[in-house]
Amino acid sequence: RAKQRSRTPRRWQVLFLFLLPLFCGALSEQIRYSIPEEMARGSVVGNLAKDLGLRVRDLLTRNLRVSAEKQYFAINTENGNLLVSDRIDRESLCPQNPVCVVPLEIVAENPLNVFHVNVMIEDINDNPPHFPQNSTVLQINELATPGTRFDLESAIDADVGPHSLQSYQLSYNEHFSLMVKDKAEGKNAPELVLERPLDREQQSSHLLVLTAVDGGDPVRTGTTQIRIEVTDANDNAPVFSQDVYRVSLPENLPPGTSVLKVTATDQDEGINAEITYSFKIPGDVGSTFTLDHQSGEIKSKNPIDFEISSSYTIIMEAKDGGGMATKCKIILEILDENDNAPEVVFTSVSSSITEDAEPGTVIALFKTHDKDSGENGVICLIKEDVPFRIQSSANNYYKLVTDGALDREQTPDYNITVTATDRGRPPLSTKTHILLNVADTNDNPPAFSQAFYTAYIAENNPRGASIISVTAHDPDYGENAQVTYSLVEDTVQGAPLSSYISINSDTGVLYALCSFDYEQFRDLQLQVMAQDSGDPPFSSNVSLSLFVLDQNDNTPEILYPALPTDGSTGVELAPRSVEPGYLVTKVVAVDRDSGQNAWLSYRLLKASEPGLFVVGLHTGEVRTARALLDRDSLKQSLVVAVQDHGQPPLSATVTLTVAVADSIPDVLADLSSLESPANPEDSGLTLYLVVAVAAVSCVFLAFVIMLLALRLRCWHKLRLLLGSGKRVCRRARFPLCGCNVVHAFLQKYSHEVSLTDSGKSPLIFSQPNYGDTDGNERAAEKSNPLLYQEIQRFLDDNPSTFPQAFPHT
Incomplete structure (x- = not known):
């Protein structure tokens, strides 16, 4: 039950509870309860939540609990009641102490508060009085005069207050009565008073019963028997040298150490002067000290601990052989030594903290306690170089708080050692370890x-x-370190990058979604983004250059001589009077590949007259190797192979027909002579051949006339355009870089005529031009516009065919 208070103080108490967090989280109002001892487990002491001004629904979240070394009490978090959780024996907690108060510390978190509660344990009459011995023997000399008093052993009652020992009662005997007096230690001491003289010859012994009565309801009692033996006369009692002995002893004396030796003397002689010593006070004296009954020397029996008892009061009795006894008091004061290291008790401790915690964040709340007395204040330190410090609070409470920035990537956990040191000589210390994990943030x-x-x-x-x-x-941990990969959106030649490249979001492996063509594009510039799974996520980009390597996948393409679409074969003209090295024609070829794969070489694969013509290995020029002889055939057939240097190499072939004659009529004549019949049966064939040649000549003349008419018409239109002042579009330049050979060829071979070869396939002759092979492009266009237009059309249809100069020029 809580102590009753007036309404006005109660209102101030409630107001104080509301203003409490504004001053200090570790201060609280003193709450007092009073309960009887020996209450059953689970008994309600009081509604702590109501008295503290806390709401019941907040008890779980605030983790309201009792912080004590021995848990006599617990808190019911459902209703806020303070309950008894263990047996409470006032006599064990507060022996011989009239006021027994158990201090409690109530800890609440979020925010952190410490409330101090005192529970007063009220005594109940659960211990009857009892005497140290069930029977006592007194020897009284028969010469004892009436009124002589004999000390009796006091009864012991562990209860206090009204439940303690209140009075004594003695059974009736005409020779004796009972008197109770107050001793210096504050206890009622019974004394036996001789009322009438004793006569040993009439009655040598008397049996009395002494009863101790307490003040409980119901009353409890304890008894002891007193046997009185009447002895002969002994008129001198022993006398101690001092009535009170005071001795100071350091604690932790080894067993067997002499503490004190008392001396008593008796003026009698004989057996009446033989003195024996004994302890007359009950308790733990006999378990701590030993007494030599003959010499009166007191020695330590067990180690003396100041923390168990700071002093001892011993009543010693000296009795002579005649039964007369004298008592003295011995007060032993125990001197404290620094033999107890301070204790550290943690009230609240966290095992984990985020690395972005602000400085000053509370990690642990603990208190210190030292069993020693005097100047034994405790100093708490952290000796390691860690971002933490100890902050002192009230009532020996300390807080362990952060004192700097935390970085999990550098230090994922800390083993913090808290050292508590007292101020004794020598100082004693206690080390407590706290393992703190640093939680990751992104x-x-x-x-x-x-x-x-x-x-x-x-x-x-x-x-x-x-x-x-x-x-x-990602140096982070867990989901914050899980990286996913993706491509930064971009376009390549108008198409999204994702149509060319893909990336595995988990492994970061890039894959090709299409088959790349070196002739289409040479390289790709893209960016890869890596993003973690944190909240919010972090990302970073990296540039990647993807280069497409050329492969030999294009065969050489022959530009000249171009293969006619009608199946005819081109014919080159060579005079009979040519010298060795005469340039007959030139094979022009290109390769869409690059580098080694586009390096072309030419060779003569097959010839109707071996040794007559040679082909330049890198130029493709067909020249005469020797002078023409009469025996050489008029019509020479050559097969030229063009091959690149790729792996494996690719090649193309072209068939050339060379007519040996000084002029076109000579060609016709030679052909006629070549085709003249060897016998009359071939005259019909010759006639047909002549007719065919004549028809071809007519067709050729008609073609020349039509070509001249077209040229005149174009020239006329050009003149009209120039005369009208309109702008004429500039003709595009030939885009073939490094193709001076083609230009030279267009200047050398420009004139074409058509004729028939004995009625067989049409033959095309090229009239050689002995001009400079390095002529300009305009001369080439004028000399052979049809061939120039064909090459120009080929280059326009294949803009990426000549991206670089050929290895050969």
Whole structure:
């Protein structure tokens, strides 16, 4: 039950509870309860939540609990009642102390508060009085005069107050009566008073019963028997040298150490002067000290501990052989020594803290206690170099708080050692370890292992081929360190980057979604993003250059001589009077590949007259190797192969027909002579041949006339445009870089005529031009506009065919 208070103080108490968090979280109002001892477990002491001004629904969240070394009490978090959780024996808690108060510390978190509660334990009459001995023998000399008093042993009652020992009662005897007096120690001491003289010859012994009565309801009693033996006369009692002995002893004396030796003397002689010593006070004296009954020397029996008892009061009796006794008091004061290290009791401690915790965050709440007395204040320190400090609070309470920034990536956990040291000589200390884990927060972005990446992939790769693996590491932990990869959106030649490249979001491996063509594009510039799974997430980008490697996947393409679409074969003209090294024609070829794969070489694969013509290995020029002889055939057939230097090499062939004659009529004549019949049966064939040649000549003349008419018409339109002042579009330049050979060829071979070869396939002759092979582009266009337009159309349809100069010029 709580102590009753008036309404006005109660109102101030409630107001104080509301203003309490404004002053100090560790201060609280003193709450007092009073309960009887020996209450059953689970008994209600009082509604603590109501008295503290706390709401019941907040008890769980605030973790309201009792902080005590021995848990006699507990808190019911459902209704806030303070309950008895263990047996409470006032006599064990507060022996011989009229006021027994158990201090409690009530701890609440969120916010952190400590409330101090005192529970007063009221005594109940649960201990009857009892005497140290069930029977006592007194020897009284028969010469004892009436009125002589004999000390009796006092009864002991562990209860206090009205339940303690109140009075004594003695059974009736005509020779004796009972008197109770107050001794110096404050206890009622019974004395036996001789009322009538004794006569040993009439009655040598008397039996009395002494009863001790307490003040409880119902009354409890204890008895002892007193046997009185009447002895012969002994008129001198022993006398101590001092009535009170005071001795100071240091604690922790080894067993067997002499403490004090008392001396008593008796003026009698003989057996009446033989003195024996004995302890007359009950308790733990006999378990701590031993007495030599003959010499009166007191020695330590067990180690003396100041924390158990700071002093001892001993009543010693000296009795002579005649039965007369004298008592003295011995007061032993125990001197405290610094033999107890301070104790550290944690009230609240956290095992984990986030790395972004602000400085001053409370990690643990603890208090210190030292059993020693005097100047034994405790100093708490942290000797390690850690971002924590100890903050002193009230009533020996301390807080362990952060004192700097935490970084889990550098130090994931701390083993904090709290050292509590007292001020004794020598000082004693206690070390307590606190293991604190630093919880991760997402404070680090992923970092790639390289500043940039370069990857290579051969063209014509299979779809889904792996290109490269990028790796990013996040020093955070758990989900904050889980990295996913993605491509930064971009476009390549108007198409999204995701149609060319994909990335595995978990492993960072890049894959090709299409087959790359080196002739389409040479490289890709892209960015890869790595993002963690934190909240909010962090990301970082890295640049990646993907280069497409060329493969030999394009065969050489022959530009000249172009293969006619009608199946005819081109014919080159060579005079009979040519010298060795005469340039007959030139094979022009290109390769869409690059580098080694586009390096072309020419060779003569097959010839109708071996040794007559040679082909330049790198130029493709067809020249005569020797002078023409009469025996050489008029019509020479050459097969030229063009091959690149790729692995494996690719090649193309072209068939050239060379007519040996000084002029076109000579060609016709030679052909006629070549086709003249060897016998009359072939005259019909010759006639047909002549007719065919004539028809071809007519067709050729008609073609020349039509070509001249078209040229005149174009020239006329040009003149009209120039005369009208309109702007004429500039003709595009030939885009073939490094193709001076083609330009030279267009200047040398410009004139074309058509004729028939004995009625067979049409033959095309080229009239050689002996001008400079380094002529300009305009001369080439004028000399052979049809061939120029064909090459120009080919280059326009294949803009990426000549991206670089050929290895050969």
